[in-house]
Amino acid sequence: MSRGTLGPKLRLSMHAAGETGRALLTRVYLSPFMRWRFGRSEPEKLVLAPQDLRASDPTRAAEFVAGRYTFAGKTIVLNEVSPFAVAPPSPAWRETLLGFTWLRHLRAADGLAGKQAARRLVSDFVRSNLRFQPEALDPLLTARRLLSWVSMAPMVLDGADRGFYKAFIRAIAWQASYLLHAGRNTTDGMPRLLCAVAVMQVSLCLTDKVSLRRPAQRWLISELTRQILSDGIHISRNPQANIELLLDLLPLRQSFSARNAVAPPELLGAIDRMMPMLRFFRHADGAFAAFNGMGYTQSHLIATLLAYDDARGKPVQNAPHGGYQRVEGHGAVLLVDTGTPPPISVSQEAHAGTLSFEFSADNFRIVVNCGAPAAGRENWRHLARSTGAHSTAIVNDASSSHFAGGTRKPGMGGRAILSGPKHVEVARDTTPTAVTLTASHDGYRHDFGLIHKRELTLSQITGALEGRDSFLDSRNEPWLGRYPALLRFHLHPAVAARPANGDTQIVITLPNGKEWLFLADVPFTLAETAHLANPEGPRRSVQIVMTLPDGEHTMSWAFLPADPV
Structure with a gap:
């Protein structure tokens, strides 16, 4: 072993050990006892649905209603068969499906079709054993699913019977309690911070979740303090992280206000530091510079976020x-x-x-x-x-x-x-x-x-x-x-x-x-x-x-x- 590679190999071993530990902890969290522990209390009702800043696509909505599911470049056409019951064409396809970020498109469907399709797809997941499988309870996917469910709850619950309503709320509460524990051990960086955001958001959206709110807020403050640098750039140095996080941090700030709760200064400060970075990374044509994981710039998302920028000044240099x-x-x-x-x-x-x-x-x-x-x-x-x-x-x-x-x-x-x-x-x-x-x-x-x-x-x-x-x-x-x-x-x-x-x-x-x-x-x-x-x-x-x-x-x-x- 050469002297020059000793350091990287030791760091790789430590990194791999961390990944193995997280996998073991996930299996512990999915044991029957822990499933009972996370789900033994049931909130009364959902009292808040945070705003989803991401746009809906009517074309995608029509495809979902018709049973056509396109994720990560792969398409499956199903006739009265749940997408959760079929073999996925790729791991990325299954991850997108389980994250439910696509649920927002169904609000753009005409009439009752979108609401019924949304409720059916959520029900397929809630009533299946898949929701207790390790792949479905990956902390990052769970965080994305929770944020999608609470923001799309008015659409999903419109016209639902009491049995579905209780199952839906129970599923949200169970996953939030699970995520409060499992999310702390997931991949560091944006995945872990998004888990903290999701738990905090759910604690504000449900009644009788004060016991969840206190530890969630402590966790959120800790991650924001560590991950959002003094100049507003995420610790990963990926400009895309600023975009993705602001899309969830801004609705979280609104949720504190809607519940007449005082938002932690660390949340407000992080948002204030991150917003100018939207202008910092922009080119003359409005696209973001492609550094450290930044891909295609979705201009409509940037425009939405910039509408919340009170300063609207010249970007820092x-x-x-x-x-x-x-x-x-x-x-x-x-x-x-x-x-x-x-x-x-x-x-x-x-x-x-x-x-x-x-x-x-x-x-x-x-x-x-x-x-x-x-x-x-x-x-x-x-x-x-x-x-x-x-x-x-x-x-x-x-x-x-x-x-x-x-x-x-x-x-x-x-x-x-x-x-x-x-x-x-x-x-x-x-x-x-x-x-x-x-x-x-x-x-x-x-x-x-x-x-x-x-x-x-x-x-x-x-x-x-x-x-x-x-x-x-x-x-x-x-x-x-x-x-x-x-x-x-x-x-x-x-x-x-x-x-x-x-x-x-x-x-x-x-x-x-x-x-x-x-x-x-x-x-x-x-x-x-x-x-x-x-x-x-x-x-x-x-x-x-x-x-x-x-x-x-x-x-x-x-x-x-x-x-x-």
Whole structure:
């Protein structure tokens, strides 16, 4: 065992031990005694249905009513057979089914059809033994199911008989009590925080749940304090986490008010810190930057959340705790990842993209990262997390972080990041004409003996972006290593690129017809790539690839508007 891999292997062992412990605890919670304990008290009634901020789709509603179930890219058509009684076409399909997040679509159905279908599907689950199976009581799925059930309760219960009403309320209460215990041991990060949110929400929605409310509030406060950083970014560093959590935290805040209960300051403070981050990560076209697990931006969700933003001001430019920088100038937006990997326990979706950036101008994204693929595209996920899928430097085709499995190679990593850059230094210099970011990371220091230093300058006059990438040794001297070092600039699939002027520059044409030029002081080529952050699946695109010449240690480049006027 080499000295360099001892740390990651020990961390992997500890991570695996945690997963095994959580599985054992789940089996304990599902024992007959614990099932009796969680379900021995019964609340009187449901007194509150929180608002669901997610939109409903009438087309999906019509499909469910007709017995057509499409989840995670797979479809099953059933005739008077419950979807809970058939073999799932994929694990992702079954997980989506059991989470009940799709229940909201049925409120968009015409007449009584949606209500009847919703009640029938909930009844199928409540009256089946499936609800006591480990797969159905995965804490994250249970949390999502509870939040869906209480928000959609008016639709589900409209026209229901007393027997179904009691079974429905009993099922909610039992799952909330179960989740209060099992959720504390589930996967760290957003899954655990969502479990705390779900239990807190249920305790406010049901009568006679004061005994549940007190521990739920303590748990919620603990998780919010730990997971929402001082600048409002989630500890996982995934921008998607901010979106998903706000969609549930805002209704929870409303529920406290509706029950005439005082919301904890930690909840209000977390929301206040998280809301500005919605503007921080937005490009000129409204899409979020694809960092650390962020996929396709659902613009309607962002618009809904921004309606709750009382400040409505210019986004902050520096998120030092989350590890991101934002620069704006003359209609251009530059977003840069300047952080270290998140803690191992919350790194399951994190990417090896340190010092990667995204750049947009004229209301279109130009340079992007490949982004996270949609559900059902798991074969792309490991590749999406590699350094090569980001607009940054890559050395010897190896990622700047070690993934579980003891490797840096794309396509081979496990779920957690075990090690990566330990020191990321950032400096910001602002003048009336330009803003310059200078950052460096040591993710390649141990294996290849180099420090990657990146200098990015955004003009406040023209919106042009100029960059300089340096490869230095531990003494801050020029790195003269034997390994190939490349720069990759992944272009958004909506833009077109072609070589020009004798292959000394690239012309980038935006969808509105405006042109930008790419120039560099070393040879570069255009190569194929894939943009993964799309709901319909990967889209072909191109990337600009620069190779560090032998004997050199710097590469300079620029994205310039062809007509800066």
